[in-house]
Amino acid sequence: MDGRGLVRSMKVFGSVQGLRTVRTAWRRRRTDAWGLPPRGAERARVPGPATDAEPAPGGGIVRFARSSLRISVSSGGTVFWGWDGAGPLPSYAVAGEAPEPDLRAVLEPDTDGGWRIVSERVTVAVSRHGAVEVRTPGGVMLRRDLPPRWWEPVAGSVGAGGGSAGDAPAGG
Incomplete structure (x- = not known):
C-alpha cells in the first residue's frame, strides 16, 4: 500500500458514512451468529x-x-x-x-x-x-x-464446536 492508498483507507474510516458501514457490517455479523450455539475451543x-x-x-x-x-x-x-x-x-x-x-x-x-x-x-x-x-x-x-488445515473441537470443551473429527479436507 502506498501513501495514496493509506489516505484513501483513512478517509473511508474517517467519514461518517464509512463509520456507519463498518458498524452495520459488525451488527449484521453478530446477528447471523446469534442463533448458533456457542463455539467451544477448537484446535487447528x-x-x-x-x-x-x-x-x-x-x-x-x-x-x-x-x-x-x-x-x-x-x-x-x-x-x-x-x-x-x-x-x-x-x-x-x-x-x-x-x-x-x-x-x-x-x-x-x-x-x-x-x-x-x-x-x-x-x-x-x-x-x-x-x-x-x-x-x-x-x-x-x-x-x-501449503498443506490443508481444518478445525476440530477440543475434547471436553463447552459448546458445539465448528466441526467434528470427521471434517477433513475434501479436495486440493
Missing part, C-alpha cells in the same frame, strides 16, 4: 507427518498421519492432486474425461522424508508435512500449495 489440524507412500500409474498416494494425498501426472504435463479421496472429476478445468496418467511418471523418496513424482514434463514434490510444489524439469517452481 493438519495432515501430520508423512508415514508411507504407495505408487500408482502416473503418480501415487502419499499417506500422512491424519490424511492421504493422491497425485496423478498425465503425459501432457497436467497434474492432479486431491486430499482424502477426492478424484479428478467432476472438474471445471477438464472437459469430458480425465486425461490418461503418464505411465513413465515415477514416485520416489525425496529429501527430509518427503516424496516426489518425476515425469518428463514436471516434477511434483511433496514435503513430509504435506506442502505440494510443482516444478519444471529445470527446477523452476510453477506452484506451491
Whole structure:
C-alpha cells in the first residue's frame, strides 16, 4: 500500500458514512451468529507427518498421519492432486474425461522424508508435512500449495464446536 492508498483507507474510516458501514457490517455479523450455539475451543489440524507412500500409474498416494494425498501426472504435463479421496472429476478445468496418467511418471523418496513424482514434463514434490510444489524439469517452481488445515473441537470443551473429527479436507 502506498501513501495514496493509506489516505484513501483513512478517509473511508474517517467519514461518517464509512463509520456507519463498518458498524452495520459488525451488527449484521453478530446477528447471523446469534442463533448458533456457542463455539467451544477448537484446535487447528493438519495432515501430520508423512508415514508411507504407495505408487500408482502416473503418480501415487502419499499417506500422512491424519490424511492421504493422491497425485496423478498425465503425459501432457497436467497434474492432479486431491486430499482424502477426492478424484479428478467432476472438474471445471477438464472437459469430458480425465486425461490418461503418464505411465513413465515415477514416485520416489525425496529429501527430509518427503516424496516426489518425476515425469518428463514436471516434477511434483511433496514435503513430509504435506506442502505440494510443482516444478519444471529445470527446477523452476510453477506452484506451491501449503498443506490443508481444518478445525476440530477440543475434547471436553463447552459448546458445539465448528466441526467434528470427521471434517477433513475434501479436495486440493
